[in-house]
Amino acid sequence: MKRRYFIYFSYKGTAYHGWQMQPNGISVQEVLTRALCTILRTNLEIVGAGRTDAGVHAKLMVAHFDFETALPSEFDLVAKLNSFLPGDISIYKIAEVKPDAHARFDAISRRYEYHIFTNKNVFKNELAVRESDKLDFEAMNLAAKTLTKFKDFTSFSKLHTDVKTNNCQIHHAEWTQQGDEWVFTIEADRFLRNMVRAIVGTLFEVGRRKMNTDEFATVIAAKNRCKAGVSVPAHGLYLVDIKYPDHIFIN
Amino acid sequence: MKRRYFIYFSYKGTAYHGWQMQPNGISVQEVLTRALCTILRTNLEIVGAGRTDAGVHAKLMVAHFDFETALPSEFDLVAKLNSFLPGDISIYKIAEVKPDAHARFDAISRRYEYHIFTNKNVFKNELAVRESDKLDFEAMNLAAKTLTKFKDFTSFSKLHTDVKTNNCQIHHAEWTQQGDEWVFTIEADRFLRNMVRAIVGTLFEVGRRKMNTDEFATVIAAKNRCKAGVSVPAHGLYLVDIKYPDHIFIN
Structure with missing residues (x-):
């Protein structure tokens, strides 16, 4: 059964064309998605809590993604993502949420x-x-x-x-x-x-x-x-x- | 009679191939020299207190240059330099020194x-x-x-x-x-x-x-x-x- 996870992270926006994936420039969403897919050896989509424009920074951003099982326990996923990702994107934590929780719509x-x-x-x-x-x-x-x-x-x-x-x-x-x-x-x-x-x-x-x-x-x-x-x-x-x-x- | 000035400044080294002017990349010395020459409408050379390698930062760097007269009093030279220079080079002050003072050799x-x-x-x-x-x-x-x-x-x-x-x-x-x-x-x-x-x-x-x-x-x-x-x-x-x-x- 599919499980849903919230991922908490920060980024320096200088090098990115904003959060949202787009054809004309590199976005935080694209870099983060690629890192997660590579390390988890699967295809998945990441849904952000909102957009940030080009150049805007995030001390804390939240997104959700689905994965078919529990996250791998044989390695520290957060540490592995941080090694894989560039120095301007950093993961704080990943937490399981209810399958219908939504990073954008559930934000208070x-x-x-x-x-x-x-x-x-x-x-x-x-x-x-x-x-x-x-x-x-x-x-x-x-x-x-x-x-x-x-x-x-x-x-x-x-x-x-x-x-x-x-x-x-x-x-x-x-x-x-x-x-x-x-x-x-x-x-x-x-x-x-x-x-x-x-x-x-x-x-x-x-x-x-x-x-x-x-x-x-x-x-x-x-x-x-x-x-x-x-x-x-x-x-x-x-x-x-x-x-x-x-x-x-x-x- | 020629007068000598010390210029005090800071820079973020990320975008520069170090302090020293060189053929293969942009240096802090080059950008600063160009700014001073443009604003003072003259040709002059800036002698640094030392070198910093590519990527190294300076919270404080000192250099000297010669100018034939007193510095212009009709405008604020430091403010004008700061407007002219990019955001990663900032001037603190300019002070007159004795004509034989040397930014490099006189450093204690x-x-x-x-x-x-x-x-x-x-x-x-x-x-x-x-x-x-x-x-x-x-x-x-x-x-x-x-x-x-x-x-x-x-x-x-x-x-x-x-x-x-x-x-x-x-x-x-x-x-x-x-x-x-x-x-x-x-x-x-x-x-x-x-x-x-x-x-x-x-x-x-x-x-x-x-x-x-x-x-x-x-x-x-x-x-x-x-x-x-x-x-x-x-x-x-x-x-x-x-x-x-x-x-x-x-x-």
Whole structure:
């Protein structure tokens, strides 16, 4: 009988055309699928909890795959995958779940971070976005708080996507200083495509005092992508956590 | 009258064929020289405090260049250089020195770090070296201490280099744990080519208990490169500081 497994991993997105397999570039999904198929000597598909765009990183990403039996016990599968995979993809663990559990549909919430730094730092070049404008983070945090009061985030969505609704429940949204970085943390039940980068770009307008908190709320209420600020670059964005209900796990 | 300036900067070495200008690849020296010449609208040469090999990083590197007058005051040269340069080279400051001061010959001491991490970390892929063997850092620190008792480091030198002497005075050599990394810090008046990477490779032999402290001392005393361990990879190595006497600076 077929069994289903969740695989937990991280990746540095710099070298990849995003998570999703595609004809025009190498994706994390493709590299990971190839590694799993090679080591398990089978053909299988990996279903991700969501997509990340080209250049976006994941401190934690989850996906599921099916395998006809228990996983091999004669070797450490996680260690073997980590040896096989390149240095920019790393597996944390693999856990069995119920056969109908789904990495995407069963996710209760997702958390993203957006990292910026103000002084040029050669070692963060691909890992955060340099923002040399002086930003008013207090104003940005006031505006960020209003995000939790809205449901429809059409204003921060890519146009013409195929989702049925643009409703999201944002639980938390906050800028914090972490060493020489400012980090925007946002958690919601779901995110629309491009949503975090559009939110951060619009908060930058607040930080530059070109928009106040009321105007920020008006942008959301307008349900019109053209009202929001420009999207910020991909390489500051990290998927950092995905939560699932306990009952989908076996043991 | 010609004036001489010291320029302080950092770089991530991943994309470069080392510091030194060369025909077969792009070097930090080349990119920096081009930036300075373009902004100052002149031809000039930059003399580095030393070389770093391909892939080696610098948290701090120093070089000197000559310019016929005072530096332009109508714009911020450091800021302009940082805008012009790619994200993996960053300028800290430019300071005038006496006309006969020399970035290489006047350096009193240099400090390097070698960074390793034990658990796979996708974000450190190019910034430290993963070492999955369990290492005995206590033994490695005992052995490292003996380095300060020797003068001739032929055993850790590249063969057939053109230096007159292989004598170095090592002031300090120590492994410390920093977060999820182990960092080897070594300071000396000068270093031979490949010396730090050969020392770290030989200390790894001690850490793996294939060599004890006495045997490590014997390797140094042998003055024979063939006795030492293999060189460790470039991307764990950082030049971190270069010290100069106060009297070479103007003001």
